[in-house]
Amino acid sequence: MGFVKTTEELQRYYGQRVRVFPEARMMGVMFGADADLTRALLPPALEQAAVPGGLLFIAEYGETNLGPGYREAALFLRCRYRGAPGNYCLAMPIDRHRCRPA
Numbered sequence: 001m002g003f004v005k006t007t008e009e010l011q012r013y014y015g016q017r018v019r020v021f022p023e024a025r026m027m028g029v030m031f032g033a034d035a036d037l038t039r040a041l042l043p044p045a046l047e048q049a050a051v052p053g054g055l056l057f058i059a060e061y062g063e064t065n066l067g068p069g070y071r072e073a074a075l076f077l078r079c080r081y082r083g084a085p086g087n088y089c090l091a092m093p094i095d096r097h098r099c100r101p102a
Contacts, residue, residue, distance in 0.1 A: 013066065016065060016066060018065075019064065019065065019066060020064060020065040021061045021063075021064050022062070022063055023061065023062025023063050023069070024059060024060070024061050024062070025059065025060045025062075026057060026058070026059040026060075027057065027058050027059075028055060028056070028057040029055070029056045029057070030053065030054070030055050031053050031054060031055075031056065032051070032052065032053040033052045033053045033054065033077075034052065035048060035052040037052075038052040038053070038054070038077050038078075039052075041077060041090060042077060042079055042088055043088070045081065046079040046080065046081055046086075046088055047079060047080040047081070047083075048079065048080070049077075049078035049079050049080055049085065050080075051078065052077075052078065053077075053078055054075065054076045054077040054078050054087070054090075055074075055075075055076045055087070056073070056074070056075050056076075057073065057074050058071075058072075058073045059071065059072050059073070068096075070094055070095060070096045071094070071095040072092065072093070072094045072095070073091075073092070073093055074089060074091065074092040075089070075090045075091045075092075076088065076089050076090065077090055
């Protein structure tokens with residue numbers, strides 16, 4: 001699969017009602033951060049969260065029912081949109097190379 005999905009690829013992906021990750025290994029870290037720094041990283045439509053910070057996670061999926069395993073990480077910043085709390089994904093690198101369970 002590439003960045004542009006065919007109708008068949010989209011139907012296959014969204015047709016899966018349950019995503020299964022039997023060999024998943026994950027680690028997440030919640031953190032506090034400097035308000036000026038996080039404000040500078042948020043797009044203009046988003047507001048600074050009442051408590052600046054976010055979540056960092058790293059995952060290794062050995063197998064999935066969507067296809068071969070992969071590795072992924074993400075950095076989310078807490079924010080608000082029109083007063084509602086939320087999270088903004090600043091980055092999510094994905095490595096599609098097949099993983100080998102430890």
